[in-house]
Amino acid sequence: MNSTPEPPDIGFGQRLKIQRTRKGMTREVLAGLVGKSASWIKALETGRLQTPKLPVLLRLAEALRVRDLAQLTGDQSVSVELFTGPGHSRLPAVRAAVNALPALTDRVAPPVEHLRARLSQAWTERHSSPNHREALGQLLPSLIEDAQLAAHQAEDRTTRRRAQATLAEVYALSQFFIAYQPAQDLLWRVAERGIVAAQDSGDLHAIGVSAWLMAQAHRDTGDWDAADMVTTQTMELLEPRLNDAGDDPLAIWGSLVFESGYTAAHRGEIGNAWGYWDRAREVAGQLPDDYYHPVTSFSQAIIGAHATTIAVELHAGGEGVRQSERTASGRIPSRPRRARHEIEQARAYYLDAQPEVALATLEAAHKAAPETIRYNGYARRILLEELDERDGRRQQRASALADRMGMLNA
Structure with missing residues (x-):
């Protein structure tokens, strides 16, 4: 960068x-x-x-x-920050936990099985809470420190690899908390540590999750070539091992396929973007109807939302509306991911010159997960435009939502 x-x-x-x-x-x-x-x-x-x-x-x-x-x-x-939200009050505690050195404590690390149970509960909290950053901010500091400690203290190879795979996923969870906050240095530190821990574990699922998040980090800084390299190399690593590997590795592979399409859409490559989406849809079709990956959200329920994202990234408003109306947000079990899809729907309506519908959809996103829309640059951009709108009713509606999001006090 x-x-x-x-x-x-x-x-x-x-x-x-x-x-x-x-x-x-x-x-x-x-x-x-x-x-x-x-x-x-x-x-x-x-x-x-x-x-x-x-x-x-x-x-x-x-x-x-x-x-x-x-x-x-x-x-x-x-100065108007678009893709960086406010700093969460619990960010300093998360930063301190990431930076802590496990070698400086004599405390005995908890068993990996205990950490896995806590991690599973943290993902559940993340998906079910409307204020998911607050929920994660409470859980992450001790979880990060304990996972780092477990990886440091593991004495045999098997335990160490399991501890490193768990640590990699804890870092992945941390990225969901840190993203879109004024902490780019911390985001990259966590992303890079996650890749290292995953590779050290040899766990395909951990490697795939860490690579998926690293590709997003590269793309969000505009380094599309690096994003493509990460997704392509990880897909090549995973694909020969997918037979009988289970649903989770398959879902990770499908997530990486879609990420390639997302990056292609950023480049304006229409054919490649939809081609990757088609491949991702085929992968989703191989998963059980009720399957939902806890990290990437990849599933049959989410693939339609991905189509809306491709359309709006290509700035095809009409196609975005058509795709969004084919995908009911209520099928998405995760509150923050549901809100993210509703923001993408709002982008589609706004591109299609339907600002009233866009504002109503953003209001629905705020109801589903206030901490998702508060940190989302696309939602902020729409509201900033509407605050400059001559239509008094639209301006008032945008102002009310911006106020609830804390934008007017920033």
Whole structure:
């Protein structure tokens, strides 16, 4: 990731070009993602057109995965963080647990079986709680410290490998808590430690989960090549071992197939994006009807939600609406994942020029899981646009939801 700051005196057009080229994106691709022409992008970059108004700025920021509008405008007085939510009150305790050195304590680690039971309960809490970050924030510090301690104290090879597989999944759970908070350094530390622990364990499921999350971390920073490398190599590792491996490794493989499609959609590669989704749908069809993977959510219930995501990432509003209306959010058992799907549905309606329906869908997402929508950059972007809307009723509705999300107090 290139984090070199731009000089403060360069113009909007130059900043736009820098951000676009850092992502390896052509003018044609960026133009397609924001519903404009390549010549319009060129006119912005060369200064023939002035800085666009807020709604268009927000669409450019979303397409480029720019986390703060000041990175495009250069004006720190209009700093607006899009893809980073507020810092949770329990983040310092989680950070301290991750950074703790197990070698500095004489306390005996709990048995791996005990840790597995606690980890299973933590996943249950995560899926069932509307305020899932608060629930995880309470459970994670002691779970992280105990899992690190168990991996450190394991004396025989078998116990060590089981402890490392458990630690890798604890790090995976931690990423769900840390994501979209102002803690990118901690997110990467946990992601990298998760990969190392998973590889040390030799457990295919642990390796797949850690790689799935690492690919997302790369993609969210705009490093699509790295995301593709992680998913492709892990799929090659897992595929020959899928026969009789059970539902969980199969679900992980299907999740990685979809991640490849998600990254292709970010690139604007329509055929590849839907091709990977088709393959993921075939994998989902091999799983039991009531199966639901506790980490990735991969299942028959989620594959329709994935179709909505592909459509909106390709900025195909009409197709996104069609796909979203084919998938009932009530089938998704996880509250935060249900809310995430409803946010994707809202994006589809907003792209399809149905802002009232989009706002109603965001309200449903807030009801399902307030801590999901509060940290979601796409939801924040829609509300920021609607706060600038001339229609007083829409502006008032957006303002009320933004207030409940804490956006107006940030």
